[in-house]
Amino acid sequence: MDYVVEMVGIRKEFPGIVANDDITIRLKKGEIHALLGENGAGKSTLMSILFGMYQPDRGVIKVHGKEVRITNPNVANKLGIGMVHQHFKLVEPFTVTENIILGSETRKFYFGLDVKSAAKRVEELSKQYGLNVDPYAKIEDISVGMQQRVEILKMLYRDAEVLIFDEPTAVLTPQEIEDLQGIMRNLVNEGKSIILITHKLKEIKAVANRCTVIRRGKTIGTVEVADTSREAMAEMMVGRSVSFKVDKQEGRPGNAVLEIQSLTVKNSKKVDAVKSFSLNLHAGEIVGIAGVDGNGQSELVEAITGLLPIESGTVSLNGKALNGLSVRQRNESGISHIPEDRQKRGLVLDYTIEENLILEVYNRPPYSKNGLLKPEAIRKHAEHIIQSFDVRSGTGGRSIVRSMSGGNQQKAIIGREVERDPDLLIAVQPTRGLDVGSIEYIHRRLIEQRDKGKAVLLISLELDEVLNLSDRIAVINNGELVGIVNTSETNERELGLMMAGYQKEEAPHE
Amino acid sequence: MNNSVKSLVAVLFGLIAGALLMALTGHDPVEGYKYLIQGGLKNPERIGNTLATATPLILTGLSVAFAFRTGLFNIGAAGQMLFGGFCATAVGLSLELPRALLLLVMVLAGFIGGALWAVVPGFLKAKYNVHEVVSTIMMNWTAYWTVYYVIPAYFKGTSLETESRQLPADAMLHQQWLSDMFQGSYINFGFFIAVIAVLVVAFLINKTTLGYELKAVGFNRHASEYAGIAVKRSIVLSMFISGGLAGLAGVAQYAGNASSLQIGVMPSQGFDGIAVALLGINAPVGVFVSALFFGILYSGRGFMNAMTEIPPEIADSIIAIIIYFAATSILIERLYHKLKLRRAANKKQGE
Structure with missing residues (x-):
C-alpha cells in the first residue's frame, strides 16, 4: 500500500501520564484523514511527535514507506509535512507574501529581498488551489478566514505534501467553514494529503474520507467515514452511546428579567465594542447570542455583570437598574455568571474545590460569621455540589482545582452558579473545549434551569449549541444587534449571513 | 514532594x-559546626541572644511571607522596618507616659509607621499598576534618607552625631527578670511580639474571610474581580499589614535589641526576611522555625570565629x-x- 505517512505503535510518556499508548495512524495519498478524540485523548501529542516537537518513546514513523526520525520541525518541513496551527503565527503589519516567505526568503544579489518573484509564486499557488488571496494585502486588514488561507499558503509555498489542520474551524463563521472545506477538497484533488484534527463530528462527516479515533492514548479504530454514522463515531470516541438531540419542551416565557436598553460599552482599548444594543430576556427562556468571536459578546457580558463600566444606556434586572452597582451588588441581586475563561475568571486554580465553590458567597452565613470562615458549612456545601453535579477529582473537596480536568472544572463552576439560585444565569461558552459527554450533561442542566423559570443568556461561538438550546437567538456583529429570530423559524444559513452582518431582509439572493 | x-x-x-x-x-568541619552550634545554643544566655537575634528576622520574614501569600513581592521590608523603628524611637524619646502605655504606643507607632511606608507602593500598584518591587525599593531609600536627616535634626545623641539619643529605660522592651531568666541575655519583649504576630498572621491567613479574600486576589486577580472582591482595596490592605509587620521588626530591633537608632545603616534584616520567608515556605510557622535557624547561625558565627581559625564569613x-x-x-x-x-x-x- 502506498501510505504517505505512517505512525505505527507510537508511545509517549510524560512524568505521571501516558499521553500516547500504542497509537497507529496511516495516511493514504490524496485523502482527508480525520483524527478524532476527546480533549486529553492524545491528539496534540501525536501530532507534535509527527511535527518533530517530541520524540516518541516507542514506535515507528514512516514517510513514503521509509522509516524516518523527525528530530525537529525543520526536518518535518523537509519531509514535506506542514502544520496549520489553531492559533495563527503571522506578523500583523507584514503583507501576505512577506509572511509567507518569512524564514525562507529568496535573495537577490545576496542582500536584497526578492519579494516580487515570491509574490508571483504566491499568486500562482493561490490560483491553483482556489484560495483567492491577495499577495500584497496586509495581514491586519484581512479577515480571519483569509489569514488561515495564508497559513495554508505558507505550507504550500514550502512544497508540503502532507498538511495537518489543528482544529481549523474554531475561529470561522459557518460560511467560512464551508469555504475552507472547499479548499481542503481542492488540495486533495491536487494530490496533497490532509490530517484533520477535530472533535466536531459534523465536519468529519462533511469532508473526511477516513477517520481514526483515539481514546485515552490508544487507537480505537480507523473507519470509512461514509459508512459510519455520527453516533457510532461518537461512541468510539467517548466509549459509550451519546445523544445529540437536546430534549426540550416548548419554553413558557414569563416576565422580563433582564432588560438591556441601547447599551454602549467601550473595550479595554477605549473603542466602542458594544453599540446601542437592546435586548429583553424573560423568565423561563433561553436567549442565545450568536456571533463570530470578538464581535462584542465578551464586553456585553462584562457590562451586565459589572466587570466593565457602562458607557451609555441601561441594564436592569427585574425592573431595577444595575448601572453603577458593583460586581458583588449585582451578584447579590440575582445574577449568576459562568464566565468565558474558566481558568482566568471562573476559578482560583490554587484554591481547593471547597474554597472555589464559595468564591462569591464566602462572606455570608452560613459560610462565615463575624469574619471567620466556617469550614463545616463550606465542606457540606462542596459535598453537595460535587455530588449533584458529578464533579470528579482526586481527593474530593480538598483537591486543588489546578489538578482537575477542564470538564470537571467547568462542572464545578456550573454547580456553583446554579446553586446560587439566580434569576438570571449568564452562560458564556459553557462547553468550550469539553468532550461530548460533558457537553450533553451541561446542556441538560441549562435547560433544566430554564424549565425552573430562570432566564438564561447563552453566549456561544458554536452555532449548533446556540441552535440546540435557545428559544430565541440574537445575532451580534461588530457590537451591534443584527436581529433577533425565533429558533424554530431560522436555520444555520440565515444565522451565518446575519453573523456576517447582513440584515435579515437584505440577505443576498443566489 | x-x-x-x-x-x-x-x-x-x-x-x-x-x-x-x-x-x-x-x-575541620566537625569542629567548625560544633562551635557554630554551641555559639548559638551553649547556655541560656546564648539561647536568649539567639532568640533576640531571630526576633526581627521572624517579623520581617512574616512581612515578606504575608505579602507573598497575597501575591505581592514586598522587597521593601528594610525601609518599612527602619521607618517603623524610627516612629517608635521618636515616640519613645518624646512622650512621657506610664511604661506599659508608652510601650503600647511605641509598638502601635512602629506598626503604623511600617504600614504607611508599604501603603504607598500598595496604592501605586492598585491605582497605576506600578510594580511593587520597584516602588518598595525606592521607599527603602526614602526611609534611609528621611532617618538620615531627621534623627540628627531632632533626636541627636549627646556624644555621637550619627545616632539618636539613648531611649530611656521605660521606653525599651528590655526587662530585667527576662534577662535574668536567660542569665544576662539581651532577649526582650520583642520576642513575644514576634510570637504573637506569628499566631495572629497564621489565624488571619487560614481562618478568616479577610485572609480568604487577600489570598484569592494574590492567586488570581481576575477571578477575584469576578467574585466581587474589592481587588484594589485588598492590595492596599495586604501591603498595610505586610509593612506593619516589618515595622514591628523595627520596634524589636531599635527599642529592644538596641537602644538607639543609627543613621546611615539600612537594616540587613529587611533583606534577610526574604530568605527567611523563602526557606519557611511562606507559612507563619515555617517562617518562625527558619528565622530561629538563621538566628543560630548569626549568633554562633562569632563564637566559631573566636574558637577556631574559621572566618565568620563561612556562616x-x-x-x-x-x-x-x-x-x-x-x-x-x-x-x-x-x-x-x-x-x-x-x-x-x-x-
Whole structure:
C-alpha cells in the first residue's frame, strides 16, 4: 500500500501520564484523514511527535514507506509535512507574501529581498488551489478566514505534501467553514494529503474520507467515514452511546428579567465594542447570542455583570437598574455568571474545590460569621455540589482545582452558579473545549434551569449549541444587534449571513 | 514532594557545602559546626541572644511571607522596618507616659509607621499598576534618607552625631527578670511580639474571610474581580499589614535589641526576611522555625570565629548556599524524581 505517512505503535510518556499508548495512524495519498478524540485523548501529542516537537518513546514513523526520525520541525518541513496551527503565527503589519516567505526568503544579489518573484509564486499557488488571496494585502486588514488561507499558503509555498489542520474551524463563521472545506477538497484533488484534527463530528462527516479515533492514548479504530454514522463515531470516541438531540419542551416565557436598553460599552482599548444594543430576556427562556468571536459578546457580558463600566444606556434586572452597582451588588441581586475563561475568571486554580465553590458567597452565613470562615458549612456545601453535579477529582473537596480536568472544572463552576439560585444565569461558552459527554450533561442542566423559570443568556461561538438550546437567538456583529429570530423559524444559513452582518431582509439572493 | 522537606533538603545541602568550604580552606568541619552550634545554643544566655537575634528576622520574614501569600513581592521590608523603628524611637524619646502605655504606643507607632511606608507602593500598584518591587525599593531609600536627616535634626545623641539619643529605660522592651531568666541575655519583649504576630498572621491567613479574600486576589486577580472582591482595596490592605509587620521588626530591633537608632545603616534584616520567608515556605510557622535557624547561625558565627581559625564569613556563605538551594528547589525535586526512577529501574532489573 502506498501510505504517505505512517505512525505505527507510537508511545509517549510524560512524568505521571501516558499521553500516547500504542497509537497507529496511516495516511493514504490524496485523502482527508480525520483524527478524532476527546480533549486529553492524545491528539496534540501525536501530532507534535509527527511535527518533530517530541520524540516518541516507542514506535515507528514512516514517510513514503521509509522509516524516518523527525528530530525537529525543520526536518518535518523537509519531509514535506506542514502544520496549520489553531492559533495563527503571522506578523500583523507584514503583507501576505512577506509572511509567507518569512524564514525562507529568496535573495537577490545576496542582500536584497526578492519579494516580487515570491509574490508571483504566491499568486500562482493561490490560483491553483482556489484560495483567492491577495499577495500584497496586509495581514491586519484581512479577515480571519483569509489569514488561515495564508497559513495554508505558507505550507504550500514550502512544497508540503502532507498538511495537518489543528482544529481549523474554531475561529470561522459557518460560511467560512464551508469555504475552507472547499479548499481542503481542492488540495486533495491536487494530490496533497490532509490530517484533520477535530472533535466536531459534523465536519468529519462533511469532508473526511477516513477517520481514526483515539481514546485515552490508544487507537480505537480507523473507519470509512461514509459508512459510519455520527453516533457510532461518537461512541468510539467517548466509549459509550451519546445523544445529540437536546430534549426540550416548548419554553413558557414569563416576565422580563433582564432588560438591556441601547447599551454602549467601550473595550479595554477605549473603542466602542458594544453599540446601542437592546435586548429583553424573560423568565423561563433561553436567549442565545450568536456571533463570530470578538464581535462584542465578551464586553456585553462584562457590562451586565459589572466587570466593565457602562458607557451609555441601561441594564436592569427585574425592573431595577444595575448601572453603577458593583460586581458583588449585582451578584447579590440575582445574577449568576459562568464566565468565558474558566481558568482566568471562573476559578482560583490554587484554591481547593471547597474554597472555589464559595468564591462569591464566602462572606455570608452560613459560610462565615463575624469574619471567620466556617469550614463545616463550606465542606457540606462542596459535598453537595460535587455530588449533584458529578464533579470528579482526586481527593474530593480538598483537591486543588489546578489538578482537575477542564470538564470537571467547568462542572464545578456550573454547580456553583446554579446553586446560587439566580434569576438570571449568564452562560458564556459553557462547553468550550469539553468532550461530548460533558457537553450533553451541561446542556441538560441549562435547560433544566430554564424549565425552573430562570432566564438564561447563552453566549456561544458554536452555532449548533446556540441552535440546540435557545428559544430565541440574537445575532451580534461588530457590537451591534443584527436581529433577533425565533429558533424554530431560522436555520444555520440565515444565522451565518446575519453573523456576517447582513440584515435579515437584505440577505443576498443566489 | 512536600515543601517543608524541600526546605530541609536545602538546609542539609547548605550545611554540606559549608563543610566542604571549611575542609577546602584547611579547617575541620566537625569542629567548625560544633562551635557554630554551641555559639548559638551553649547556655541560656546564648539561647536568649539567639532568640533576640531571630526576633526581627521572624517579623520581617512574616512581612515578606504575608505579602507573598497575597501575591505581592514586598522587597521593601528594610525601609518599612527602619521607618517603623524610627516612629517608635521618636515616640519613645518624646512622650512621657506610664511604661506599659508608652510601650503600647511605641509598638502601635512602629506598626503604623511600617504600614504607611508599604501603603504607598500598595496604592501605586492598585491605582497605576506600578510594580511593587520597584516602588518598595525606592521607599527603602526614602526611609534611609528621611532617618538620615531627621534623627540628627531632632533626636541627636549627646556624644555621637550619627545616632539618636539613648531611649530611656521605660521606653525599651528590655526587662530585667527576662534577662535574668536567660542569665544576662539581651532577649526582650520583642520576642513575644514576634510570637504573637506569628499566631495572629497564621489565624488571619487560614481562618478568616479577610485572609480568604487577600489570598484569592494574590492567586488570581481576575477571578477575584469576578467574585466581587474589592481587588484594589485588598492590595492596599495586604501591603498595610505586610509593612506593619516589618515595622514591628523595627520596634524589636531599635527599642529592644538596641537602644538607639543609627543613621546611615539600612537594616540587613529587611533583606534577610526574604530568605527567611523563602526557606519557611511562606507559612507563619515555617517562617518562625527558619528565622530561629538563621538566628543560630548569626549568633554562633562569632563564637566559631573566636574558637577556631574559621572566618565568620563561612556562616554567611552557608546561609547564601541554603538560599540558592531553597530558591532552586525545583532542581532538588527533579533529582528526587530521577533517583526514584532509577531505583524503580534497578528493581525491575533485579527481578
